[in-house]
Amino acid sequence: MPVSHDSPGRNAVVAPLEATGITYLFGSFRLIPSQKTLLNGDARVLIGGRALEVLTALVERPGELITKKELMARAWPRSVVEESNLKVHIAALRKSLGESPNDQRFVATVVGRGYQFVAPVQRTVIPPELAVPPTHSHPSHNIPAALVRPIGRTETIEDLQGRLSRTRLLTVAGPGGIGKTTVALAIAREIVEAGAHDVWFVNLSRLSNASFVPHAVANAIGLVVHSDDIPRALAHYFRLRNRPQLVVLDSCEQVIEAAAIIAEQMIAAAPHMRVLATSREPLHAVGEHVFRLEPLDNPPDSATLTLQEALHYAAVELFVERAVAARGDFAPTDSDAPVVAQICRRLDGIALAIELAATRLDAFGVHELLGLLDDRFAALAQGRRTAPERQKTLLATLDWSHQLLPESERVVLRRLGVFPGAFSLGSAAAIVGDDPLAYAGVIDAVASLVAKSMLSANAGNDAVRYRLLDTTREYARRKLAEAGELDIVSRRHAGYFRDLYARAEDGWNRSPDARWLADHEPTIDDVRAALNWAFSAQGDAAIGIALTLSAIPAWIHLSSLDECRTRVEQALHHMNADTPALERQRMKLYSALAATALYTRGMVSQVDTAWTNALAIAERLGDKEYQLRSLFAACCGFVYSGQHRAADELLKKFRAIASETGNAVSISEGSRITAFAWHHMGRQSEARTLLEGVLAWYASPTHRSQLSDNHVKGREGTRSLMASVLWFQGMLDRAQGEAQQALDDANASGHTLTIGYVLVFAFIPLALHAGELDAAEDALVTLLDSVAKHGLILFDAMALGLHGAVRLERKDPAGLAMLHEALAQLRREHIGMRYSLFAGIYARGLLDFARIEEARATVEEALAWSEAHDERWYIPELLRIRGDLLAATDERDSQGAAEAAYQRAIEIARQQDALFLQLRAARSLAALKHRQGEPARAEQILAPVYDRFTEGFATRDLKEARTLLERLRTPPH
Structure with a gap:
């Protein structure tokens, strides 16, 4: 029964009278209930309506215990909901406030009772026109603090700021060393201070390969991309920002064409996007305005000048x-x-x-x-x-x-030109030094070059890193070539980083710690430079191949999968296929290619070729570990493309090898992927048995995981799949509990790929099934932000489909266009995962908006697709929708076609042990029988199915079934 609020007690949490301008201040946050607005500083915080209501209830009574019952009554005033719903919104609220599960600076949990707002709260009343200040303060940016003032450029900076407000692409052009970067940074700082834009500085000077310009932009804004289409990920990111963006592309001249392309793509992504570029020459991009930066003013030639x-x-x-x-x-x-x-x-x-x-x-x-x-x-x-x-x-x-400079410093300066960016003192000494120039001499020379401003020193957390000014580096490399030392120093450089990364190759088998990332992330530019030399005409391909293999863990941990794939392809191209001694290297490269191509290009022929070659070599060498790696990549590919039968067949071989070698990690992962395939093939009971075994293994104290951070975390992935299986089997409360636990654990880990996986495959679909639209919308905000921020292209189409599903549940026809595009994108990208689910939701939406013929075509195509791919899990629901379509044009079903579709749906759902889908089909058939004047027959169909449920009675489908049964059992007046 709904909770009544007619006579609240003294401490009841009731909706307040909304007075304009009442504002609650706590920490850096500002809550304005009357405008349903939460600000951090002056930046609007994205937060769902239910979570905002819960926050308002808490801050109205700071320091007091607010029971779960009171909060649920406040957030759901006309409904009875489960406690898990409140947990979802508390988790979303804490995330919006920047709290981790163990950091309760604002909202404290009183175990078993409720929640308490523990931070000081100030209540103010301000004029309505000042209630919501501009949302452009406290922008995000990566602009460094100014160490020196830009002398003589005040008028220029003001002029350029004005120009930038009127044009979307502005290039500051001029010769090297004239101060273009100084001016651009000064403008960026002014714009950061104004607070209207997020501002990102992208240094392109260290790039020697124009193809990595999009990577540089993504790295600068903190975008982690799991795709080979980084420009699209960037466009998606900028399109979803709620604040105008300014990107400063610095030193474009050596990658001029690529810089022009990315600049055009960025300004096309969003109407409030701005790009400020610096270059020795114009980009010649569409819409570009060029400002020629002149030299600093000089005095006239005068002997009497004071x-x-x-x-x-x-x-x-x-x-x-x-x-x-x-x-x-x-x-x-x-x-x-x-x-x-x-x-x-x-x-x-x-x-x-x-x-x-x-x-x-x-x-x-x-x-x-x-x-x-x-x-x-x-x-x-x-x-x-x-x-x-x-x-x-x-x-x-x-x-x-x-x-x-003295001779020793000249030698050191020119040899330091081999570094493309910042470097450590140890790497400088190892590469620059030789017999005539001892270690101590290099150290002294570096110190002297710093003192003479020929070399910059930047102190980090626990180490100093050095770098040459860009122009100085070019000069140093010219001197290195003139001295005839370019190749020998480049060889030392490549060999040094080959050996450094070889010591870290165990990163294949474990997640990196913070120190590993701190040591290796700054040197990835050195790896790129070393590989460019190694695979050049003057280089040494053997060093390049070895370095590529050793650097694979770094690319994976840094989520640079596209670059990893490109470099692996390059290494394979330079390998002699007739050299047996290189078999093991070739096997490792093909294995890495299979995995990286899968995540960045989808199921293309290259993936099949790569894992097939890797497996063949592994079998010749008797290497069981790489047999498992190759098969695992193949099975993941089949699952992602919706080829569940093929995956199931190949997984038999995978499980056999894993069992033979006693590889517990592979046994667990094989069972999880097998359960994924079986779940979507409609084998729910068998899938559940496998998943229970995997979860039991994860609960043991001896379990370990070899998966890198590039993959979904096994336990959370297993819980997500278990939640979906349990829901289909009719254990609705347990399913939501598993989904919530998976999301809580994923949020605690901060692992974005896993969070996205849980939201896509468990939490949001279950919230939609349950009719909990507020929870689904709140979670969707997180998912869309994660897809945009971290470039989770694998989930892009499914996130769009879920967005469309939520809109359709809100009776918004815009959801139809979203689902239409999501299905097209899934087909384009060869992603078959849950295609039938989204097709079914789309068809049901078309029916709701009376687009009958389109809905019928969609259902029939989805049924054919499901049969062809053995994705039978959703066939009962598709058949039910077919019945609804037939009934929509023949309400009393004179030909019996709708009833036949419902009966077939019920039978297949029963065979699959999918009680939830059986209930849906039985409810539709019972409603049909009721319209036909057969209430007893309708009850006979629906009641036995409904009575099999032991939980989940607050969910939408069970409530609708109960309502229909009550109507069937009520005698007509």
């Missing part, structure tokens, strides 16, 4: 500020002003050149410095005629700086 006059010019101001930073006692006088001005003019107002020159005042006076520049420019006057004038000047400055 220091005060000179400091009005940005070039001199920059020189003096950097000189004072390099030499604290530097105090220029009026007599120095004309000389400083001349130095700046000779450097053409190029910011980097001025900074490099200013740092040399630790060794020279301004007059000596000018003399050195004069000599150096004279030597370069006959340089390459085709080089741009400003590039000549900058190269001259770098060459001059290089000339001032």
Whole structure:
């Protein structure tokens, strides 16, 4: 019976009178009940309506125990619901507040009784127009704090900000070293401070391969992509953001075409998207506006120039500020002003050149410095005629700086050019040093280069990493080639990282800890550079192949599956197929290719070829572990594509090998995948028996898992599947309990792939079956955000289908278009998982909106598909929908066609032990018999099925069945 609120007690939680402007403040949050709004700072927090109602009830009485009964009455005022519903919304609420299950800063659980809001709460009343401040404060960004101020660029920065407000793609162009990055970062900081946009800085300078530009953008915004279509994942991410986005693409020149393409794709993704690019040349992209950044202003040539006059010019101001930073006692006088001005003019107002020159005042006076520049420019006057004038000047400055170094520092500087980005002192010493240049000499040289601003040092959590300025790195590599050392140092570099990653190859068999990631994530650019050299004409393919194999765990742990696949393909291409000694390497590469291609490309022929080759080699070598790896990839592929019969046949071989070798992990995983196939083939009882065994194994203290973080966590995946099986068997409360436990555990782990899996295969479908639309919508917010944020392309179509299902449950016709696209996407991407489920939901929606012929075609296509793929689990429901369609055009079923469809559905559901689907079909047939004037026959059909249920009586289908039975048993008046 519904809970009554006519006479609430003193402490009852009742809906308050909504006064405009009443605001509750706690932590960084602001709750405005009258506007159903929760803000974090001034940014709106996405939260479901039920969870928001629960939060309001808690903050209205901070410090008090609010019982579960009171909260359920508040959130569901006209319904009786199970306690599990409240748990779902408490979990969603805690996630919105940034709490983990063990971190109860706001909402504390009083075990067995209820919940308590434990943070201080301030209640305020503010004018209505101020109740919801702009939602653009506290943006997300990765913009570093400014270490120095951008001198002489104030008007330029203001001008560019104005331009950026009017155009969506703006490129700041100019020669190297002129200060493009400094200006772009200053603009980004201003926009972050304004709070209107999320702002992301993407450094493209370290990329040597244009294909990795999308990876760089994804990495900068924190997007973890499990697909080979990263631009689509990025577009999906930006389209779903509730705040305008600005992406700064820095140093585009060496990947200019790829940068132009990604810029166009990003601004096409969302109407409030902005891109600010820096490049030595325009991108020539559609919609691009170009701003040419000019050199810093220089004073005129005047012997009477005073220091005060000179400091009005940005070039001199920059020189003096950097000189004072390099030499604290530097105090220029009026007599120095004309000389400083001349130095700046000779450097053409190029910011980097001025900074490099200013740092040399630790060794020279301004007059000596000018003399050195004069000599150096004279030597370069006959340089390459085709080089741009400003590039000549900058190269001259770098060459001059290089000339001032002692020989040992010159050697170290040029050899450091082999690093594409940041590096550690240990790696520098190992690669740069040799017999004439001992370890201690390298250390001293690095320290000196840092002091002279030729090398940057950035302190991390527990280590210092070094990097060359981009232009300096280019100069160093040129010097390395001129010295004839490029190949030998590149070989050392590749060999060093091959050996470093070889020591981490056990990452195949265990999840990484934080230290492993901290050590290896910053070096992935070195791996890329080493592989580029190794597979070049001058390289060594053997080193490249070995490094590719050793780096596979890093790519997997960093979720760079597409890059992993590409590199594995490259290594296989360079292998000699006729060399027996390489068989084991080839086997490992094919095994990795099968897994990565499966997740990034779907079930394409490459997957079949890869696992077949890996299996053949493993069988020749008698390697049981890789036989299991190859078969497992094949079975997953068959399951994902909906080929359950093929998967079941291959799993027999997998289980036999696992049992023969006593591999407990493989036995467990094989049972789980087998249960997945059997569940969808309609073998519910057998699937449940397998799953119970797997869960018992996980409960044992000796279990272990070899799966990396790229895969769904086994226990949560098993619970999700068990929830679906139990639901179909009619154990509805137990099913929801398993789904909730799986979601709680997945949330506690923070493992996004597992969270998405639980939501897609268990929690949201069960909430829809139960009629708990608020819970489904709350969970869908999490799922859609996860798909967008982490690029879970595997779940993209299914998430869209579930979104459409929720909309249809709300009687929103927009759900039809969503489901139509979801089904098309599943077909395009060769994903057969639960195709029949979404087809059935789509057909039922078409029927609800009287699109009968389309609904009939959809059902018949889904039935044919189910038979062809042995995905028989949903056939009873499809037959029931067929019956509903027939009854819709012949209400009394004069031909008996609808009854035949219902009877067939009941029989198949009974054979499958799918009590839930049997109830649905029996209810439809009973309703038909009732319309035909046969209430006794209707009760005879429905009552025995309903009476078999022992739980789940608060769910929608059981309540509807009970209502129909009561109507059948009521004598007509």
